[in-house]
Structures are given as C-alpha cells and as structure tokens.
Amino acid sequence: MEIKPETVTISEELPGRVSAFRTADIRPQVGGILEKRLFEQGIDVKEGQPLFQIAAETYQAQVENAQASLTSAEAALDLANIKLDRARQLFEKESASQQTYDSAQAEAKSALAAVAAARATLRAQQINLDFTTVRSPIPGRIGAALVSEGSLVSANQSQPLASVQQIDKVYIDLRRSALDLLKMQDMANLAPEASSVEILGIDGRVYPQKAKPLFTDLSVDASTGDVTMRVLVDNPEQSLLPGMFVRALVPRQIVENALLVPQQAVIRDVTGGARLVVVDAEGKAHFHDVVLGELVNRSYVVTEGLEPNANVVIRGQTRVSQDGDQVHATPAGQQPKQ
Secondary structure, eight states: OEEOOEEEEEEEEEEEEEEEEEEEEEOOSSOEEEEEEOSOTTOEEOTTOEEEEEOOHHHHHHHHHHHHHHHHHHHHHHHHHHHHHHHHHHHHTTOSOHHHHHHHHHHHHHHHHHHHHHHHHHHHHHHHHHTTEEEOSSOEEEOOOSSOTTOEEOTTOSSOSEEEEEEEEEEEEEEEEHHHHHHHHHOSSBOOOTTOBEEEOTTSOBOSSOBEEEEEOSOOOTTTOEEEEEEEEEOTTOOSOTTOEEEEEEEEEEEEEEEEEEGGGOEEOTTSOEEEEEEOTTSBEEEEEEEEEEEETTEEEEEESOOTTEEEOOSSGGGOOSTTOBOOOOOTTSOOOO
C-alpha cells in the first residue's frame, strides 16, 4: 500500500451518562382530595395536558363568593360615583361645601380601590380553582403515578404525584481527565468540536445523530480528578434513555500531512519497538524502525521513520528474512499472481 499524506482528526473516547433534557416533578399547587388520575401511566403527554383532578367544590364556592364581593363592590362604586357627581353639581352652584365635595371624591376613590381588590381576589380564587386540574408543565413521557385516588394532597408536600421526562433530545455528561484537558489547551491544532461528537451506543455502533458540545465545567471533581463536558444530542427514536451509560468520540486534534499505516502492517520486536517493511522501486524489501502515534480507525499515525508515498507491506511481511530481500509485491485489493 502506498502511504500518502492526509489530514487526520484524532479523537478520544470518553465515558458518559445520559440525562433527560427536561424533568418535571408533578406536584399540586392547592390542597384537597385527589379525585381522578387523567392519564395512562408510561405514555407521552403534551405540555398543558391534564394529569390529575383535585376536588374542586370548595374552590368553586370561593370563586362564587369572590364574584359576589366584586359585584357588591361595583355597586358601591356606582353609588359613590352618583354621590360624587351630585356633590360636584352642588359645589359648582355653591350649594355644598368644599369638605362635602372632598368627602365624595374620597368615597369614590375608596370604592374604586375596593373594586380593584375584589377583582384581584376573584382572580386569585379562579387561579386556585384552575390549579385543581393538575397539568403537565412540559411535553415528555410520564412515569408511574406515585399517589392514588382518594389521597389527601397539599401544596407544600415533598412527594410528587408523578414525573415527566422530555427525552426527544438528551444531555450526555462526559467525564474527561483534567490533565488531558490541560494538554489539549497547549496544542496548536485543536479540532473544532461543534457538531462533531459521535455517540457510541451500548452495542458499540455509532449513533446516527451527532452531539453538539455545550460547555466544559470549570470545577474538577476532587475524588476522581475529572471534569464534566456536557453535550446535547437529538433523540428522535428515544433510544438514549436517562441513566444509560454511553461512550463518545470527541475530536481532540487535527494532524496535517499525517502518514497512516494499517495495524496489521506493524511488526513488533521483543523490546516493544515497531518496524515496517518498505518496498523500494527495485522491488527490494527494507526494514524501517518507526515511531507510532495515535491509533485512528485501526491505523497508526507514524510520527518518525517513514517517508511520504512509501510502499509499505501490509500482508506477508513476515516472509522477509533480511533487509534487502527481493520480493514480489502486489498492490492491496488486487489478487497476487500465481
């Protein structure tokens, strides 16, 4: 195989855990008896979809009482405005004192304030009545109901009624060594990470959607020496589930004019050194001691000991007994001559 220079992106494999894009614990905002569960457990729900019904009779009565108070306040305002209009006419005719006119104005303003207060009370009671229907604040998949019908619930309870998780896209928190992160900052050619992180599933296959890096945490975990890198990935088929462990290929460095040789072309000696068999223009084989770098897609990056466009033997190199042997080399992909 003729080894030609090429641009290579070196990636590192990082472990990570999936978490939901949004999670909402469903809790009541008013107290009462839980009358009905309005959903099937384990289904996808929409934003604003009713989930539970709390007994609403008391809150309905409070709304009606607030409505009556508002009506009374509006009637008092009408009467105060009539008195103010009459006091104005009499004052203009000098048939009423300034004090009488001022008192009528104050009564009208007080009645107007009473109407505003009654209207606010009605609105608050209507909100409480609306809260008796517990709705989902986000779209997503709802789990099991954690409270059964007939239970007494309150606005301050710690136990949720259920949980909804939005997983049409998910976060993946990757763990990276702080030392590796510092090394990356010293490199000249850093790989652009945007839209380039590949996710590997449990079975090792590459996930079809690529992840978008969001940020790398500034804090280092004191127990592990790692930092967290969060990425966001679309999950239309919901195959990535919260809590699942995955791996990610994160671009680390771009190497220009890299020389890649297949793994099977490398000969290891007893000391751990690496060598390649290179065939010259005269068909003679020569051993080249090389220094290997990163492993990229089952090929090594050769950093020293190999010239560009060299013909490297990738199969049958063990048949070369000594440097300078005459060999018959066939280009990879062609059938050798008999």
